[in-house]
Amino acid sequence: MTLYLIVGLPGAGKTTRAKELEVSESALRLTPDDWQRAIFCDDSPTRWRSSERVDHRERIEGKLVEVGMRAAQLGVDVVLDFGLWGRDERSALRSIAASLGIVAQVVYLPIDYAEQRRRVTSRYASEPGQFQMDDTELEGWHGVFQVPDEDELSGAPIPPVPPGHRTWSHWASTRWPSLPEL
Ligand SMILES: Nc1ncnc2c1ncn2[C@@H]1O[C@H](COP(=O)(O)OP(=O)(O)OP(=O)(O)O)[C@@H](O)[C@H]1O
Ligand SMILES: [Mg+2]
Structure with missing residues (x-):
């Protein structure tokens, strides 16, 4: 089975692509934004930045990784619509997938700042339930995001595996505290 790792900054078109794969590959799409908005439905549009909500978000993602890996083992293609800005995050998920006999495929959606700003602004205007982001944040994230390389x-x-971790799975269970070592 294939585990699609959707990589890109906000507004890059990740969920759009994930929904295409959901149909074309009959894949299980796991979009943490949907879960976060459903569970914390009373949040203000900027509350997602709080440290408490960041912690909740990591816990949601950890359980989605766990269920996604299990579903792929059971014979379903899976799309992790996460963003995955860090190379180590991608390496960890690729490693766990390989250890379970799952093929991981990185799907990278590049976006430049001007186009990103246009998309995020128009999406927020049409869907106010979306997380709010300001221009300074959007610009700054381009410096933090680690573009996937050819490998x-x-x-x-x-x-x-980074120093201090036994395996990539151990690294992943530190990055996503709700994810058991797989
Ligand atoms: N290839 C594209 N060309 C033009 N507009 C696009 C394209 N892909 C997506 N969009 C539009 O850009 C906006 C953002 O797309 P989408 O929600 O898929 O991005 P995202 O990467 O999932 O963002 P987020 O990280 O905030 O969830 C949407 O309004 C979508 O319709
Ligand atoms: Mg999205």
Whole structure:
């Protein structure tokens, strides 16, 4: 089975692509934004930035990784519509997938700042339930986001586990505290 790792900044078109894969591949789409908005439906549009909500978000993502890996083991293609800004996050998920006999595929959606700003602004105007982001944040995130390299896009061997971690699965259970070691 294939685990699609959707990578990109806000407004890059991740959920749009994830929904296409959901149909074309009959895949299970796991979009943490949907879960966060459903569970914390009374949040203000900027509340998602709070440290408490960031912690909740990581817990939601951890359980979605767990259920996604299980579903792929059971024979379903899975789309993780997460963003996955960090190379280590992608390496960890690729490694866990490989250990479970699942093929991971990084799907990268690049976006420049001007187009991103246009899309996020128009989406927020038409769907006020979306998370609010200001221009300074959007611009700053381009400096934080780690663009996937050719090795990741082609499914080349996964880099070594960072120091202090036994396995990539151990790293992942630290990154996503609700995710057990798989
Ligand atoms: N290829 C595209 N060309 C033009 N507009 C697009 C494209 N893909 C998506 N959009 C539009 O851009 C907006 C953002 O798309 P989408 O919600 O898929 O992005 P996202 O990466 O999931 O964002 P977020 O990280 O905030 O969830 C939407 O209004 C969508 O219709
Ligand atoms: Mg989205």
